[in-house]
Amino acid sequence: MYGTSTPRSARRLPALAATVALGAGMLVTLTAPAAHAAAGANLPFTSVEAESATTTGTKIGPDHTQGTLASEASGRQAVRLASGQRVEFTAPRAANALNVSYTVPDGQSGTLDVYVNGTRLARTLTVTSKYSYVDTGWIAGAKTHHFYDNARLLLGQNVQAGDKVALVATNVQVTVDVADFEQVAPAAAQPAGSVSVTARGADPTGQGDSTQAFRDAVNAAQGGVVWIPPGDYRLTSALGGVQNVTLQGAGSWYSVVHSSSFVNQGSSAGNVHLKDFAVIGEVTERNDGSPDNFVNGSLGPGSSVSGMWIQHLKCGLWLTGVNDNLVVENNRILDTTADGLNLNGNAKGVRVRNNFLRNQGDDSLAMWSLYAPDTDSSFENNTVSQPNLANGIAVYGGTDITVRGNLVSDTNALGSGIAISNQKFMDPFSPLAGTITVDGNTLVRAGALNPNWNHPMGALRVDSYDSAINATVNITDTTVTDSPYSAFEFVSGGGQGYPVRNVNVTGATVKNTGTVVVQAEAQGAATFRDVTATGVGAAGVYNCPYPNGSGGFALTDGGGNSGWTSTWSDCSTWPQPGQGNPDPDPNRNLAKGRPATATGSQDVYTPGKAVDGDANSYWESANNAFPQSLTVDLGSSQTVRRLVLKLPPSAAWGARTQTVAVLGSTDGANYTTVAGAQGYRFDPASGNSATVALPSGTGLRWLRLTVTGNTGWPAGQFSEVEAYTAP
Incomplete structure (x- = not known):
C-alpha cells in the first residue's frame, strides 16, 4: 500500500516523489517568515510571483493536481501569456539582473522581450522546452513532470525599486511563474599567483573544447588557485584527480562552464574548493546510469563548494566516498x-x-x-x-x-x-x-x-x-x-x-x-x-x-x-x-483533479480534460448522439452552491449554446435532478464560460452534467467543470 518508489539503479535516485512563494498577491523575499526569522537562506535576490503582477495574460491555479502547470508553480499559481501578452512586475529592489522561472509548450521555444519603464531592451530572454517535460516511467506513480525552467539575463542597466519591468511573449506561449530581481556585483579580479585557464589554452568564447586546458591548469596549480576568467567555457568530459586546489571564477554570472559532468572521481585527498562560477549542463532527461552531475563522487576531506550557479544537470552534487567536513554553502x-x-x-x-x-x-x-x-x-x-x-x-x-x-x-x-x-x-x-x-x-x-x-x-x-x-x-x-x-x-x-x-x-x-x-x-x-x-x-x-x-x-x-x-x-x-x-477556502474548485467519466468521448478529448485545471484542453463527447453525460466524483459529500462551465477561451471557438441539466448523487448509483435542463450561452467575447447557481444546501458527491443540445457542435463540450461551495 505504501510503496512510493522502485529502487534506483544503484538507488535509482529516490522516487519518493514529492516547491517558493507564500501566496497570491504577495511579493516574496525568499527568506524566513516572521515566525522563524532564521528559516531559509539569506539570498542575494528578491522574488516576485507573476500572479501578483499586472498582466494581460491569464492567471492559472491554484492547483495541487499532479501533472498540471499550476501545481508545479511556486504558490501553485502562474500567468499564461499568449504571443503579444505581457506580465509587468514592480521591481522590489535595486537590480541589474533578472532570472525568470517559466514554461513553454512541449517542443516549442522562443523569446521574451524585456521592457523597463516602457522601453524595450535590446537583450531578450530565450525560452525553451528543451529541459522540461521529463518522463520517468520506471518510477511508480510518476507522470511527465519538470515543466518549468529558469532563464537569466544581465539587464545592462540598473533598475530601481518601484520601476516597472515587463516581460512580453513575442513568438510562443509562455507561462511565467516567478521573477528574481538581483543586484549583481562587478566581476571579481584574478587572485595573485593563480593559474588562469586561458593561459593554458581555454577558449572563453565557448567555441573550442577547453577540457584539457582546465586539466592542465589544475595540475599546475596544486596547492593554489585555478582562475576562471569571465567567459563561456565548453568542457566535453569531466575533470578527475582534483585535489589540493581551488577552482575560482569571477562570479557565477560571469564565469560560466558548459558541461554536463564537471568533477567525476571516486576518491580525493581533499582540500578542494569550488567557488564563484556557474556550471550549466545540457541534461534533458534522467539517466541514472550516467554521471551527469556537477560533482559525482568525492571531493575529499576539508573541501567546500560555494557561490556556485548549477543548472541543467541530473544532480547538483551526488557525493559518495569520503567527504568529511565538507561545506556546501x-x-x-x-x-x-x-x-x-x-x-x-x-x-x-x-x-x-x-x-x-x-x-x-x-x-x-x-x-x-x-x-x-x-x-x-x-x-x-x-x-x-x-x-x-x-x-x-x-x-x-x-x-x-x-x-x-x-x-x-x-x-x-x-x-x-x-x-x-x-x-x-x-x-x-x-x-x-x-x-x-x-x-x-x-x-x-x-x-x-x-x-x-x-x-x-x-x-x-x-x-x-x-x-x-x-x-x-x-x-x-x-x-x-x-x-x-x-x-x-x-x-x-x-x-x-x-x-x-x-x-x-x-x-x-x-x-x-x-x-x-x-x-x-x-x-x-x-x-x-x-x-x-x-x-x-x-x-x-x-x-x-x-x-x-x-x-x-x-x-x-x-x-x-x-x-x-x-x-x-x-x-x-x-x-x-x-x-x-x-472548507478553509470556499473558493476552492472541488472538481479539479477529481476522477471524471463520461458516456462517450471523441478521440483524445477525454473526460479528465474537463477537470485538469487547463481551460485550453477539453472533453468532447461522442458526436451526433445526444444525450451525453459527464460525471465527476468529488471524493466526499459536498455542499455545492455554484458551477462554472467553460469552453476554451480562444476566439477560434465560435459562440454557442449548450442545453445542460445538473444531477447529483450521494451513492454513485441513484441520481436526482439538481437543476433542470437549460440553455447556457458560451461566448469567447465574455470568457466562454457559464455560471450555474444551485439551490442552497445541495449536498452531493457525484456531479453529473447531461447535455442534450449544442448549437455549435453535435456533441457535449466542456474545457473545465468547476464546483464551489461559495455561491
Missing part, C-alpha cells in the same frame, strides 16, 4: 532532473547551508546512509522551492543528523516537505540512530497526494519504511502553513507495520491544513507539546494504523496544545480536504 541549484544534493554513504561532519534550490526532479537535499552511516551532518538555513517529484529535504538513515532553519515550499507528487525515513532503497543501509534534530523549519504548501497509495503524504513525515525507528527524533519550533493534507505524518511506508518510536514534537504552529494535524498510520508513540493549530480542514488526528492490527500509535499530550483535539472517526475512509469542518 551560498549556492544556487536549479532545474536538475534528479536530486539537488545527495550525501550517500560515509559523510561525516558535512554542513550544507544557505543554499537555494528550485525545480528538482527528485529530493532537493538528501542524506542516504548507504554502505556506512552519514554522521554528525546537517542541512541548515536552505530555501527549497518546487521539487516536482520528491521531498524537499530527506534523511534516509544516519546517526546524529540535524535539519534546522530551512524553508521548504510547494512539494509536488510523492513526497513531503521534510522526510525522516528508514527507507533503504538497497543494502547495506544504516538506519536512523542517535538523535535526529529537526528544528526551526518552515513548510509552506508541503505534502502531496501519493498516486501509488491514492493517499496523502504530510508536510513533515517520519517513516519506518524498512525498519523500526529507534533513534530519538526531536521536532521543534516547526511552522506548517497551507499544507494541502496533513502537517505531521507517522507511517511505515513499506506496509510492514514497523514502529515509529521516540518522537517528540515541541513548539509547532500549524495553519490551514487541508485534512488533519497528525496523520498516524504506524504503531509507535510521540509526545506533543505547545502545538497550536488553526484552520484545520477535517479533524485534529487521523489515527488508523496500517496494516490493520499492527498496533496503535500513542499520542501523549505534553501540555500547551490547542486547536486539534478532534479525532477522525472512520478508518475506512480518508478525509478529503475541508471535510468535517467548513
Whole structure:
C-alpha cells in the first residue's frame, strides 16, 4: 500500500516523489517568515510571483493536481501569456539582473522581450522546452513532470525599486511563474599567483573544447588557485584527480562552464574548493546510469563548494566516498532532473547551508546512509522551492543528523516537505540512530497526494519504511502553513507495520491544513507539546494504523496544545480536504483533479480534460448522439452552491449554446435532478464560460452534467467543470 518508489539503479535516485512563494498577491523575499526569522537562506535576490503582477495574460491555479502547470508553480499559481501578452512586475529592489522561472509548450521555444519603464531592451530572454517535460516511467506513480525552467539575463542597466519591468511573449506561449530581481556585483579580479585557464589554452568564447586546458591548469596549480576568467567555457568530459586546489571564477554570472559532468572521481585527498562560477549542463532527461552531475563522487576531506550557479544537470552534487567536513554553502541549484544534493554513504561532519534550490526532479537535499552511516551532518538555513517529484529535504538513515532553519515550499507528487525515513532503497543501509534534530523549519504548501497509495503524504513525515525507528527524533519550533493534507505524518511506508518510536514534537504552529494535524498510520508513540493549530480542514488526528492490527500509535499530550483535539472517526475512509469542518477556502474548485467519466468521448478529448485545471484542453463527447453525460466524483459529500462551465477561451471557438441539466448523487448509483435542463450561452467575447447557481444546501458527491443540445457542435463540450461551495 505504501510503496512510493522502485529502487534506483544503484538507488535509482529516490522516487519518493514529492516547491517558493507564500501566496497570491504577495511579493516574496525568499527568506524566513516572521515566525522563524532564521528559516531559509539569506539570498542575494528578491522574488516576485507573476500572479501578483499586472498582466494581460491569464492567471492559472491554484492547483495541487499532479501533472498540471499550476501545481508545479511556486504558490501553485502562474500567468499564461499568449504571443503579444505581457506580465509587468514592480521591481522590489535595486537590480541589474533578472532570472525568470517559466514554461513553454512541449517542443516549442522562443523569446521574451524585456521592457523597463516602457522601453524595450535590446537583450531578450530565450525560452525553451528543451529541459522540461521529463518522463520517468520506471518510477511508480510518476507522470511527465519538470515543466518549468529558469532563464537569466544581465539587464545592462540598473533598475530601481518601484520601476516597472515587463516581460512580453513575442513568438510562443509562455507561462511565467516567478521573477528574481538581483543586484549583481562587478566581476571579481584574478587572485595573485593563480593559474588562469586561458593561459593554458581555454577558449572563453565557448567555441573550442577547453577540457584539457582546465586539466592542465589544475595540475599546475596544486596547492593554489585555478582562475576562471569571465567567459563561456565548453568542457566535453569531466575533470578527475582534483585535489589540493581551488577552482575560482569571477562570479557565477560571469564565469560560466558548459558541461554536463564537471568533477567525476571516486576518491580525493581533499582540500578542494569550488567557488564563484556557474556550471550549466545540457541534461534533458534522467539517466541514472550516467554521471551527469556537477560533482559525482568525492571531493575529499576539508573541501567546500560555494557561490556556485548549477543548472541543467541530473544532480547538483551526488557525493559518495569520503567527504568529511565538507561545506556546501551560498549556492544556487536549479532545474536538475534528479536530486539537488545527495550525501550517500560515509559523510561525516558535512554542513550544507544557505543554499537555494528550485525545480528538482527528485529530493532537493538528501542524506542516504548507504554502505556506512552519514554522521554528525546537517542541512541548515536552505530555501527549497518546487521539487516536482520528491521531498524537499530527506534523511534516509544516519546517526546524529540535524535539519534546522530551512524553508521548504510547494512539494509536488510523492513526497513531503521534510522526510525522516528508514527507507533503504538497497543494502547495506544504516538506519536512523542517535538523535535526529529537526528544528526551526518552515513548510509552506508541503505534502502531496501519493498516486501509488491514492493517499496523502504530510508536510513533515517520519517513516519506518524498512525498519523500526529507534533513534530519538526531536521536532521543534516547526511552522506548517497551507499544507494541502496533513502537517505531521507517522507511517511505515513499506506496509510492514514497523514502529515509529521516540518522537517528540515541541513548539509547532500549524495553519490551514487541508485534512488533519497528525496523520498516524504506524504503531509507535510521540509526545506533543505547545502545538497550536488553526484552520484545520477535517479533524485534529487521523489515527488508523496500517496494516490493520499492527498496533496503535500513542499520542501523549505534553501540555500547551490547542486547536486539534478532534479525532477522525472512520478508518475506512480518508478525509478529503475541508471535510468535517467548513472548507478553509470556499473558493476552492472541488472538481479539479477529481476522477471524471463520461458516456462517450471523441478521440483524445477525454473526460479528465474537463477537470485538469487547463481551460485550453477539453472533453468532447461522442458526436451526433445526444444525450451525453459527464460525471465527476468529488471524493466526499459536498455542499455545492455554484458551477462554472467553460469552453476554451480562444476566439477560434465560435459562440454557442449548450442545453445542460445538473444531477447529483450521494451513492454513485441513484441520481436526482439538481437543476433542470437549460440553455447556457458560451461566448469567447465574455470568457466562454457559464455560471450555474444551485439551490442552497445541495449536498452531493457525484456531479453529473447531461447535455442534450449544442448549437455549435453535435456533441457535449466542456474545457473545465468547476464546483464551489461559495455561491
